[in-house]
Amino acid sequence: MSSCPVVEAEALFKTYGEGDTAVAALRGLDLAVAEGEMVAVMGPSGCGKSTLLHVLGTVETPTRGTVRFRGRSLADLDDRGRTAIRRDHIGFVFQAFNLVPVLSAEENIALPLIVAGDRPKLHQDRIDALIAEVGLDDRRDKLPSQLSGGEQQRVAIARALLREPGLLLADEPTGSLDQAAGAAVLDLFRRIHERGQTIVVVTHDAKVASHAERIVIMRDGEIVDEVRPRAAAARGPKALETTVTGLLGR
Amino acid sequence: MLRYILMGLLARRPAHGYELRAAVSEMFGGRWDINVGQVYTTLSRLERSGLVESERVAQDNFPDRRVCSLTEAGTEELFDWLITPVDEMPLKQDLFAKILLHCLLDAGDPAAFIRLQRQRCLELLAQLSALETRDGTEPVTALLLEGAGYHIEADLRWLDRCETRIADLKGVAR
Numbered sequence: 001m002s003s004c005p006v007v008e009a010e011a012l013f014k015t016y017g018e019g020d021t022a023v024a025a026l027r028g029l030d031l032a033v034a035e036g037e038m039v040a041v042m043g044p045s046g047c048g049k050s051t052l053l054h055v056l057g058t059v060e061t062p063t064r065g066t067v068r069f070r071g072r073s074l075a076d077l078d079d080r081g082r083t084a085i086r087r088d089h090i091g092f093v094f095q096a097f098n099l100v101p102v103l104s105a106e107e108n109i110a111l112p113l114i115v116a117g118d119r120p121k122l123h124q125d126r127i128d129a130l131i132a133e134v135g136l137d138d139r140r141d142k143l144p145s146q147l148s149g150g151e152q153q154r155v156a157i158a159r160a161l162l163r164e165p166g167l168l169l170a171d172e173p174t175g176s177l178d179q180a181a182g183a184a185v186l187d188l189f190r191r192i193h194e195r196g197q198t199i200v201v202v203t204h205d206a207k208v209a210s211h212a213e214r215i216v217i218m219r220d221g222e223i224v225d226e227v228r229p230r231a232a233a234a235r236g237p238k239a240l241e242t243t244v245t246g247l248l249g250r
Numbered sequence: 251m252l253r254y255i256l257m258g259l260l261a262r263r264p265a266h267g268y269e270l271r272a273a274v275s276e277m278f279g280g281r282w283d284i285n286v287g288q289v290y291t292t293l294s295r296l297e298r299s300g301l302v303e304s305e306r307v308a309q310d311n312f313p314d315r316r317v318c319s320l321t322e323a324g325t326e327e328l329f330d331w332l333i334t335p336v337d338e339m340p341l342k343q344d345l346f347a348k349i350l351l352h353c354l355l356d357a358g359d360p361a362a363f364i365r366l367q368r369q370r371c372l373e374l375l376a377q378l379s380a381l382e383t384r385d386g387t388e389p390v391t392a393l394l395l396e397g398a399g400y401h402i403e404a405d406l407r408w409l410d411r412c413e414t415r416i417a418d419l420k421g422v423a424r
Binding site: 227 | 365369372375376383399402406414
């Protein structure tokens with residue numbers, strides 16, 4: 001495990017517009033995400049959490065402040081350099097799945113290879129393994145329109161993981177899903193995280209967040225609180241038994 | 251609640267304390283490791299109220315045991331309980347009182363208290379998901395945990411609302 005954070009934001013400001021109509025989405029935010037860590041970002045709509053995700057993902061550049069990816073400042077890179085980091089080291093999962101409607105599930109998963117000028121056939125083993133991992137073996141030939149919301153999101157997660165990104169960014173991954181499909185997607189996140197995947201997830205869903213090592217709470221472009229929910233869960237089986245006994249109203 | 255569970259089990263067939271203890275534990279998927287003394291105390295109380303009756307049965311090489319059965323009054327009370335919806339209004343008075351007092355007192359810090367409560371809720375949710383992951387295949391526990399999770403999620407949403415209304419609450423409280 002490396003001691004250098006996978007991604008590190010320092011005194012981050014992001015302002016949209018200028019003058020009287022300027023809106024500050026981020027106001028001096030600091031965040032470092034360690035290798036293998038899962039961080040959940042929670043907060044009300046408009047608090048800047050999606051902007052934070054876009055800046056960490058090099059989709060947007062900050063107005064002020066620094067983002068370092070594995071110790072390297074993104075400000076030192078040109079557009080091509082940032083694109084290369086995004087393409088090779090960062091996976092994105094969105095609330096709206098963002099699949100290509102005319103491509104099958106398997107082709108959607110292989111898309112990052114095609115975009116990178118690679119040949120999917122050379123990586124068939126990796127593609128097969130991912131399809132099995134997200135539980136879509138018998139659905140690989142279907143178009144997105146023939147898949148349920150939960151299945152589409154699992155395709156999107158497999159696509160995001162294809163190039164083994166150092167950082168997986170997810171924006172409300174269960175936001176469009178019903179309970180059961182959301183639980184399946186959450187379970188998938190839990191498994192890939194247990195395998196060591198570094199994840200930053202923006203979510204309204206406290207249940208999703210409770211799986212993270214660290215939850216940061218945002219208000220008005222700043223982090224106002226930080227919770228480590230699993231510290232309590234790790235206190236040992238005795239504490240857990242007591243919880244359940246308590247629930248039974250003994 | 252234990253008294254009704256025992257009455258319900260006795261409505262199936264007469265039983266003695268040890269059998270009842272095992273049956274309660276089985277009913278909750280082994281999760282409720284109930285104290286046998288608690289079962290006997292509850293049975294005695296039910297018997298004094300005329301809801302349960304018992305008879306001594308002799309055993310070879312062991313002390314007599316007391317086999318309990320449900321009386322007619324007990325059957326009636328059990329069925330009344332079974333057909334009555336649970337109507338506890340979840341008003342969270344304790345939590346709300348704390349928030350209000352934080353708004354009222356000079357030394358109070360409602361925002362800090364809400365943050366603390368939110369942390370606690372998120373920790374509880376993480377405890378629940380750790381249990382769900384471990385015992386996910388066991389339906390009784392899974393449903394129980396899921397229900398508890400929904401309540402905590404509701405509390406979290408409500409804490410967010412309280413946080414945005416602190417100024418209003420201070421106005422009312424002073």
